[in-house]
Amino acid sequence: MVLPVVVVLAVLVGYPLGRGIYLSLTDANEANVGRTIGVNHIPSTYEFVGLDNYWKVLSGQEGHFYGRLGWTVVWTAACVFLHYAIGLGLALLLNRRMRFRALYRVLLILPWAVPAFVATFSWRLMFNEKYGVLNAMLEKLGVGAVDWLGDSTLQKMSAVAVNVWLGVPFMMVAILGGLQSIPAELHEAAEMDGASPWQRFRHVTLPGLRPVSGTVILLGTIWTFNMFQVIYLLIGQGASSESEILVTYSYRLAFQGIRDYAGSATYGILILSLLLVFAVFYRRLLARQEEAR
Amino acid sequence: MTRKARARGERSRGASVALHATLVVASLVSLFPVLFIVFVSLRGRDGWQEPTRFSGFGFGNYSHIFHETKFLTWFGNSVIVALGATVVGVLIAATAGYAVSRLRFPGSRPLMWTFLVVQMFPMAVLIVPLYNILGQLKLLDSYGGLILTYCSISVPFCAWMLKGYFDSIPAEIDEAGRVDGLTPFGTFWRLILPLARPGLAVTGFYSFITAWGEVAFASQFMSSEEHYTLAVGLQTFVGQQKAEWGLMTAAAVLITVPAGLAFFFAQRHLVAGLTAGGTKG
Numbered sequence: 096m097v098l099p100v101v102v103v104l105a106v107l108v109g110y111p112l113g114r115g116i117y118l119s120l121t122d123a124n125e126a127n128v129g130r131t132i133g134v135n136h137i138p139s140t141y142e143f144v145g146l147d148n149y150w151k152v153l154s155g156q157e158g159h160f161y162g163r164l165g166w167t168v169v170w171t172a173a174c175v176f177l178h179y180a181i182g183l184g185l186a187l188l189l190n191r192r193m194r195f196r197a198l199y200r201v202l203l204i205l206p207w208a209v210p211a212f213v214a215t216f217s218w219r220l221m222f223n224e225k226y227g228v229l230n231a232m233l234e235k236l237g238v239g240a241v242d243w244l245g246d247s248t249l250q251k252m253s254a255v256a257v258n259v260w261l262g263v264p265f266m267m268v269a270i271l272g273g274l275q276s277i278p279a280e281l282h283e284a285a286e287m288d289g290a291s292p293w294q295r296f297r298h299v300t301l302p303g304l305r306p307v308s309g310t311v312i313l314l315g316t317i318w319t320f321n322m323f324q325v326i327y328l329l330i331g332q333g334a335s336s337e338s339e340i341l342v343t344y345s346y347r348l349a350f351q352g353i354r355d356y357a358g359s360a361t362y363g364i365l366i367l368s369l370l371l372v373f374a375v376f377y378r379r380l381l382a383r384q385e386e387a388r
Numbered sequence: 389m390t391r392k393a394r395a396r397g398e399r400s401r402g403a404s405v406a407l408h409a410t411l412v413v414a415s416l417v418s419l420f421p422v423l424f425i426v427f428v429s430l431r432g433r434d435g436w437q438e439p440t441r442f443s444g445f446g447f448g449n450y451s452h453i454f455h456e457t458k459f460l461t462w463f464g465n466s467v468i469v470a471l472g473a474t475v476v477g478v479l480i481a482a483t484a485g486y487a488v489s490r491l492r493f494p495g496s497r498p499l500m501w502t503f504l505v506v507q508m509f510p511m512a513v514l515i516v517p518l519y520n521i522l523g524q525l526k527l528l529d530s531y532g533g534l535i536l537t538y539c540s541i542s543v544p545f546c547a548w549m550l551k552g553y554f555d556s557i558p559a560e561i562d563e564a565g566r567v568d569g570l571t572p573f574g575t576f577w578r579l580i581l582p583l584a585r586p587g588l589a590v591t592g593f594y595s596f597i598t599a600w601g602e603v604a605f606a607s608q609f610m611s612s613e614e615h616y617t618l619a620v621g622l623q624t625f626v627g628q629q630k631a632e633w634g635l636m637t638a639a640a641v642l643i644t645v646p647a648g649l650a651f652f653f654a655q656r657h658l659v660a661g662l663t664a665g666g667t668k669g
């Protein structure tokens with residue numbers, strides 16, 4: 096029964112990955128890749144160039160790799176931190192007995208139901224310099240208009256805001272589930288022993304959440320690192336901009352101008368390697384924490 | 389945010405006010421963009437240029453996108469692709485998750501790892517080779533091609549979650565099924581799947597939302613306007629030169645409704661499904 100998934104993975108992931116690695120070792124682009132125009136088939140003429148592409152990228156000759164990597168890391172760290180912190184805060188609040196709890200929960204989960212591209216377009220409208228509602232509000236407060244999507248620092252902050260808005264509900268729901276799986280007796284026992292709320296939070300709640308947190312932070316990091324739509328649709332698809340992360344840059348390489356398949360594949364493989372290294376270290380870290388307990 | 393002591397059952401007045409105030413503010417933040425889009429969509433073609441005026445309401449944008457754009461075609465395409473990807477993807481993921489959960493076979497642990505690693509594949513690695521493969525298979529610009537692509541995105545995560553879910557169903561149920569003369573597949577199909585309904589709901593929801601909102605693959609693979617999905621079609625409203633935000637917002641509202649519905653049906657199961665899958669991965 097495992098066969099279908101193995102086949103699917105092999106065909107749709109294994110093969111493309113293999114081909115991606117191969118492409119990254121060639122100088123393939125739109126001009127020299129085999130294609131069929133009408134009835135004529137033009138054979139491929141691209142050549143194997145070894146690690147040349149990697150050298151070009153890693154030595155910084157092409158595409159400002161390190162600058163972009165830096166921003167991608169900042170973007171991921173900022174988003175995941177805010178996702179987790181806000182998600183945890185809201186989950187803690189929602190976990191209490193109170194009126195309107197069900198209502199709050201539905202309202203707070205709402206952004207999750209909005210497809211990312213719809214949300215991104217909506218935010219782009221709200222950020223609009225001339226006609227955006229955010230600037231209209233600022234003007235009412237007597238502050239001048241802000242060019243949210245023009246300046247690169249503001250662009251970055253806007254992108255983080257949109258992504259945080261989109262991602263918090265997932266974290267909140269997952270953490271809420273984790274909170275509910277912590278036995279109430281543990282809290283009661285700690286309270287009997289005279290633990291302060293902060294102590295209870297540190298020594299009962301956080302350790303109880305560890306399995307959930309470990310998983311969602313890992314997944315969140317992977318997803319955010321590869322988050323395509325928010326950056327691509329919010330900031331636009333035009334000329335190269337500083338706010339592009341590695342994934343969107345690699346996409347543009349492959350599908351804009353002279354399609355640079357090899358360069359794009361190289362970036363792709365580098366992204367994958369970075370994430371793999373991160374995941375391995377992260378798992379080690381978790382395992383070590385587990386032992387230390 | 390205050391984290392006041394929760395004296396059993398009671399809460400001071402101040403803490404109560406702070407708690408509700410925080411939640412109300414958070415709800416407003418989460419609600420505002422959605423309401424704002426609904427608001428703009430009802431304000432006519434150019435209403436978006438005066439975002440703070442409360443007048444000029446009407447359904448002009450909606451009737452325009454229905455009558456003069458290919459919105460309905462795109463909508464249909466998105467439905468076909470998203471539903472197809474959900475059904476195919478969840479089926480594959482369920483069989484795989486079940487196999488990993490119950491059967492001991494060589495490579496079952498690495499397989500779980502593979503599922504996780506696949507999450508890390510940036511589509512940038514996959515998109516060019518997949519483009520070439522689908523081209524060779526003559527599946528570019530077709531529903532089948534896009535459905536297959538989306539399965540490759542959602543199956544690993546779904547299988548991973550469902551494995552955790554199947555783990556929480558006692559193995560005795562399988563044994564009972566076998567004793568009653570069911571085949572392994574029969575046990576899976578008739579006993580385990582119905583029990584795993586919450587998990588299936590969550591993964592189905594996840595696949596649907598992923599496919600419904602995907603942009604990168606759809607933009608490249610669906611080249612003819614007849615086959616655009618909503619994510620691609622919507623971009624034509626807000627091009628670089630001229631932005632039809634009025635139309636865009638009306639379309640956005642209509643796109644969110646099915647996603648919201650799917651969400652509404654899945655949300656009761658979300659917490660249970662996520663935690664079962666998430667914690668035991």
